[in-house]
Amino acid sequence: MGILRSLTLLLIALASALSLPATAQEDDPGTALLTNLAEAPNSKVEEALNAIVSSGDPRARGWLEAYGNNRLSQVKNTGQVVVVLNNRGRDWKIANPLTGENMGEMSRRELDRVAINNAIRGQLGGILAMLDLNAPDPDVREASAQDMMGKVDALLVEPLEARLELEESAKVRNRIEEALAIYRVGEGDLDAVEVLAGSLHPRARASLNVAVRGDDPALAAKAKQALSTIEQKLKLNRAAETLYFGLSLGSVLVLAAIGLAITFGVMGVINMAHGELIMLGAYTTWGMQQLLPGQPGLALILSIPAGFMVAATAGIIIERSVIQYLKGRPLETLLATFGISLILQQLVRTVISPQNRTVVTPEWMSGSLVINDALSLTLNRMYVLGFALVVFAALMLIMRRTRLGLEVRAVTQNRNMARSMGIRATRVDIMTFALGSGVAGLAGVALSQLTNVGPNLGQNYIIDSFMVVVFGGVGNLWGTLIAGLSLGTINQLLEPWAGAVLAKIIVLVFIILFIQKRPMGLFPQKGRAAEG
Amino acid sequence: MSIFQELANRDQVFDFLAPVQSPVDVRHGPILYMEDVNVSFDGFKAINNLNLTVDDGELRCIIGPNGAGKTTMMDIITGKTRPDTGSVWFGSRHNLLTKNEPDIASLGIGRKFQKPTVFEALTVFENLELAMATDKRILPTLTAIMKPEYRDRIDEVLQTIGLQELRDRLAGILSHGQKQWLEIGMLLMQKPRLLLVDEPVAGMTEQEMERTAELLTSLAGKQSVVVVEHDMGFVRSIARKVTVLHQGSVLAEGTMDQVSNDPEVIKVYLGEEA
Amino acid sequence: MASSQNWLLRPFQERSTQLFLGVLFTALVVVTFLHLFMPQDSALHVSAYTVTLLGKYLCYALLAVAVDLVWGYLGILSLGHGAFFALGGYAMGMYLMRQIGDRGTYGDPVLPDFMVFLNWDSLPWYWQGFDMAWFAFIMVLLAPGLLALVFGFLAFRSRVTGVYLSIITQALTFALMLAFFRNEMGFGGNNGLTDFRDILGFNLRTDATRLGLFIATGIALAIGYVICRAIVASKLGRVSIACRDAEARTRFLGYRVERVQLFVFVVSAMLAGVAGALYVPQVGIINPSEFSPLFSIEIVVWVALGGRATLYGAVIGAILVNYAKTVFTGVMPDAWLFALGGLFVLVTVFLPKGIAGLLQKRHKTKPDDDTPTRQEATA
Structure with a gap:
């Protein structure tokens, strides 16, 4: 399949290249190049190939690929070189390599395969990459230069050096220099070691490692030095990666906890169904994608308001139907909302499915941002991190700058006083709870991009969320942000040597002990207000 | 740990069967001595260089506008709040800043809260029983039995606070004034050397107020009493010496007449009230 | 006023305790009689299966009493009592595991099957001694007791109470669950401990042993209750x-609140451990799911349904809810979580004093009872 497709592509390319007024085949320099290759003895094949490469002919890539796939043949009678499209059966379909034109079928007996030996086949990759080095797109050139790492041999050195002279892009130049240096280190070149000292590519390290073990003591010493420089850089990159994963995990924790920081921290309501509100947000995303098949990106963006509304509505229903009757009885609220969480979970299991649902990641969120050879950051995590910060900033604005925020703070500090000043406390309760719940929904939308969406989604986050809020100091949004990010990072730091489960246990035990030491969290509220 | 230690220490039984005496050394005069005490909450200075001395057997009234630091001062004396700087001594032997609430309570400092706090799910009798000055460690409490002399003591206090009729009713059903009385009764059961009384007559009728005044003045002499009160009439009726707090420090001290003629005091406090 | 000089004998003078013990022992005798002396085909015959099921309910009842002691009387809502139950269960499970001896699948005389499977060559230090019944039974009390002591010491000393304490007890049991799921812990990982053969020399699969365990559980419940x-x-x-009601006031009276809390908490944890230890030989398995936060919070709803701060309410609640669970999971398993969730909401919103509250209300309408009882004021 793959071969056929590339052949077809090749033909299309050829056809388009030759849609210009057809030149006489005899005048085409390609004829000579191909014939030269077909008729070269083993020792001359490399030369023939280099001639094709340096010709700069746009069709060269197709020829070489066909050659590598054993699809280049010479017609016994005429000596014409053809491309074999289909080599099954007795009669083979063939095409003209110069024009791409179909030449019908020919018995395989009349054809002579252009032989390729394994040594040449091994080099072909490098030779093809060499071809790409001439491509107009610098990204293609960079990719092909990267391909060449560790594949450079004596024959490629010269064309590479030639290319280096011409190359304008600094990135591509670096790559080519590194590729050459890998070869030269192998040849015992001391200066090349210096070039590699800056490289994070695994091939560079491999070749230096070989040099360290080699016979040349001067080279070995220098290579060792270079390796330790690289090791330093790698460590830094690994630290950066851990930090990134930590912040990413932290941003998830912040998202999950920030709604709780509002309902629990500001209102003092213990909502054990908070995790299930997150779950509802995630299922909203899934539902949106079902409604808009083929447009996962649009569905995801629409899910942001939709997830907020769904979770906020659910929150209002919970507040009106249960929580308002349990005011001032936090332990009972805890139990009742836990019951609600069981009901919501089972509802999803019964109505949708007990199985996990897949939420599609839109294209612009998949893939990763490559920083260097050792560090690349996945895009979806970056988006979630950004989203968490935006949600946090928005909440801060709402609490600090809007009328609602003012009323919420007034009601929480002194309910009766606030009421006597004309604030409708009940309405504020509903709005606050809806806000906290809606944010849980937003967390669900974001989480759907990172984890499986299933009935247990929320359950997995509820204990963590409470830990984050308590750790940060109840009633303090900044505390929640810092607690979430730092707990995520601590968790990631521990994971390499403790494993995921043990890291989680250690973090939990750490928080349990921390709460004993500072019951009010990282950023406690002091004074008489805190006693009430 | 501590429980095991207690178990292990049972041979010291005579120690805690001995009647609880407050070993307070008052030969040098004051029973309570506060010097240069400072407390701040989030930058707000609740107590600012407070200096206060209460003599043994004295009845002292403390007045001051809201936020003057009266309640915080009591929190510091009873170990609830730790000051940032300063020293607080009970007699000349006990540094209160190194002790926690139960320790301070067993030394002989009793406290009545601003809001009457009694155990609403227990009967009046039981409330007094818990307050009684006995061994308050775990195992002695678990195996405690109601001795006749304890019963007599409780009945005596019930008489004093006038709640004999309600002795077996739950404290939760008492009126606000009755709760105040019960709480004072609990203080009496503790036999403290120093009583801290926070707004004892809030919510009381005129008659109840009179009886409270009588009770508090009768206590003075045997025990030292510090009363924080807003009701100026009540203060005038019991006070011999009055301390005025303002913004966390002492503004004036003296007899009621001296204080009420102090121009500073009139400006910040009485002036507003009048 | 109870007047007995000995604090342990005082409960026997209370009518509610006499009634409770009377009902419990009658039930034990009746079930034993119906199991042993009714012919198999009689409608009144109680099968060995049912005896074990009832034994399981009694374990839960003891666990509920332990939770009621701390929640009802001390105001500490522990969402981690399942951990103490499970620790007691694991201590018993380790003993039962060692009793298997060389009769396991791999026939190793010392190592339990799962350790052979994991290629361990010797018994971890913490498995030593569990071949002796007396040691294991002490550990049933000591393991949960020590955990409660350390955890409670730290928590109560820092005055962590109320909702905070509930949340960190939940985190505690969650962390333990994760830990026990790990094979490296040496408690059989996911599968836990199972395939038990006998206890104190009696074959666990015989009806007589099952009946014995049922009666033992009943007696343990009676002792725990008293x-x-x-x-x-x-x-x-x-x-x-x-x-529970006025912590600061208690402290100012000179009581060390944190020690009172610690003492009661440790006693409660040990009772929970005993319940777990009796549970394991009857159900034949102990695995990390007993540590799950859901189980711990379920215990609380048994107590809430029965009525807190009554002790007998906890027993009623535990038996009722678990009977309902047996019925539901048999007839329509999907509906059980709906029912349980609904129960949480209904009890907290409409029945804050539980079933015991209803009983007392009826009782109170009698003219001669004019003083409100202590329990009624504790909602």
């Missing part, structure tokens, strides 16, 4: 209530 009652009826019980 201990809790004795604590509650003592002055210490009144101090507990004082801590």
Whole structure:
């Protein structure tokens, strides 16, 4: 399949290249190049190939690929070189390599395969990459230069050096220099070691490692030095990666906890169904994608308001139907909302499915941002991190700058006083709870991009969320942000040597002990207000 | 740990069967001595260089506008709040800043809260029983039995606070004034050397107020009493010496007449009230 | 006023305790009689399966009493009591595991099957001694007791109470669950401990042993109940209530609130451990799911349904809910979580005093009972 497709592509390319007024085949320099290759003895094949490469002919890539796939043949009678499209059966379909034109079928007996030996086949990759080095797109050139790492041999050195002279892009130049240096280190070149000292590519390290073990003591010493420089850089990159994963995990924790920081921290309501509100947000995303098949990106963006509304509505229903009757009885609220969480979970299991649902990641969120050879950051995590910060900033604005925020703070500090000043406390309760719940929904939308969406989604986050809020100091949004990010990072730091489960246990035990030491969290509220 | 230690220490039984005496050394005069005490909450200075001395057997009234630091001062004396700087001594032997609430309570400092706090799910009798000055460690409490002399003591206090009729009713059903009385009764059961009384007559009728005044003045002499009160009439009726707090420090001290003629005091406090 | 000089004998003078013990022992005798002397085909025959099921309910009842002691009388809502139950269960499970000896699949005389499977060559240090029944039974009390002591010491000393304490107890049991799921812990990982053969030399698969375990559980429940009652009826019980309702006031009276809390919490954890230890030989398995936060919070709803701060309410609640669970999961398993969730909501919103509250209300309408009882004021 793959071969056929590339052949077809090749033909299309050829056809388009030759849609210009057809030149006489005899005048085409390609004829000579191909014939030269077909008729070269083993020792001359490399030369023939280099001639094709340096010709700069746009069709060269197709020829070489066909050659590598054993699809280049010479017609016994005429000596014409053809491309074999289909080599099954007795009669083979063939095409003209110069024009791409179909030449019908020919018995395989009349054809002579252009032989390729394994040594040449091994080099072909490098030779093809060499071809790409001439491509107009610098990204293609960079990719092909990267391909060449560790594949450079004596024959490629010269064309590479030639290319280096011409190359304008600094990135591509670096790559080519590194590729050459890998070869030269192998040849015992001391200066090349210096070039590699800056490289994070695994091939560079491999070749230096070989040099360290080699016979040349001067080279070995220098290579060792270079390796330790690289090791330093790698460590830094690994630290950066851990930090990134930590912040990413932290941003998830912040998202999950920030709604709780509002309902629990500001209102003092213990909502054990908070995790299930997150779950509802995630299922909203899934539902949106079902409604808009083929447009996962649009569905995801629409899910942001939709997830907020769904979770906020659910929150209002919970507040009106249960929580308002349990005011001032936090332990009972805890139990009742836990019951609600069981009901919501089972509802999803019964109505949708007990199985996990897949939420599609839109294209612009998949893939990763490559920083260097050792560090690349996945895009979806970056988006979630950004989203968490935006949600946090928005909440801060709402609490600090809007009328609602003012009323919420007034009601929480002194309910009766606030009421006597004309604030409708009940309405504020509903709005606050809806806000906290809606944010849980937003967390669900974001989480759907990172984890499986299933009935247990929320359950997995509820204990963590409470830990984050308590750790940060109840009633303090900044505390929640810092607690979430730092707990995520601590968790990631521990994971390499403790494993995921043990890291989680250690973090939990750490928080349990921390709460004993500072019951009010990282950023406690002091004074008489805190006693009430 | 501590429980095991207690178990292990049972041979010291005579120690805690001995009647609880407050070993307070008052030969040098004051029973309570506060010097240069400072407390701040989030930058707000609740107590600012407070200096206060209460003599043994004295009845002292403390007045001051809201936020003057009266309640915080009591929190510091009873170990609830730790000051940032300063020293607080009970007699000349006990540094209160190194002790926690139960320790301070067993030394002989009793406290009545601003809001009457009694155990609403227990009967009046039981409330007094818990307050009684006995061994308050775990195992002695678990195996405690109601001795006749304890019963007599409780009945005596019930008489004093006038709640004999309600002795077996739950404290939760008492009126606000009755709760105040019960709480004072609990203080009496503790036999403290120093009583801290926070707004004892809030919510009381005129008659109840009179009886409270009588009770508090009768206590003075045997025990030292510090009363924080807003009701100026009540203060005038019991006070011999009055301390005025303002913004966390002492503004004036003296007899009621001296204080009420102090121009500073009139400006910040009485002036507003009048 | 109870007047007995001995605090442990005081409960026997209370009518509610006499009634409770009477009902419990009658039930034990009746079930034993129906199991042993009714012919198999009789409608009144109680099968060995049912005896074990009832034994399981009684374990839960003891666990519920333990939770009621701390929640009802001390005001500490522990969402981690399943951890103490499970620790007691694991201690018993380790003993039963060692009793298997060389009769396991791999026939190793010392190592349990799962350790052979994991290629361990010797017994971890913490498995030593569990071949002796007396040691294992001490550990049943000590393991949960020590955990409660350390955890409670730290928590109560820092005055962590109320919702915070509930949340960190939940985190505690969650962390333990994750830990016990790990094979490296040496407690059989996911699968836990199972395939038990005999206990104290009696084959666990015989009806007689099952009946014996049922009766033992009944007696354990009776003893646990009396201990809790004795604590509650003592002055210490009144101090507990004082801590629950006005912690600061109690402290200013000179009681060390954190020690009272610690003492009662440790006693409760040990009772939970005993319940777990009796549970394991009857159900034949102990695995990390007993540590799950859901189980711990379920216990609380048994107590809430029965009525907190009554002790007998906890027993009623545990038996009722678990009977309902047996019925539901048999008839329509999907509906059980709906029912349980609904129960949480209904009890907290409409029945804050539980079933015991309803019983007392009916009782109170009698003219001669004019003083409200202690329990009614503790909602």
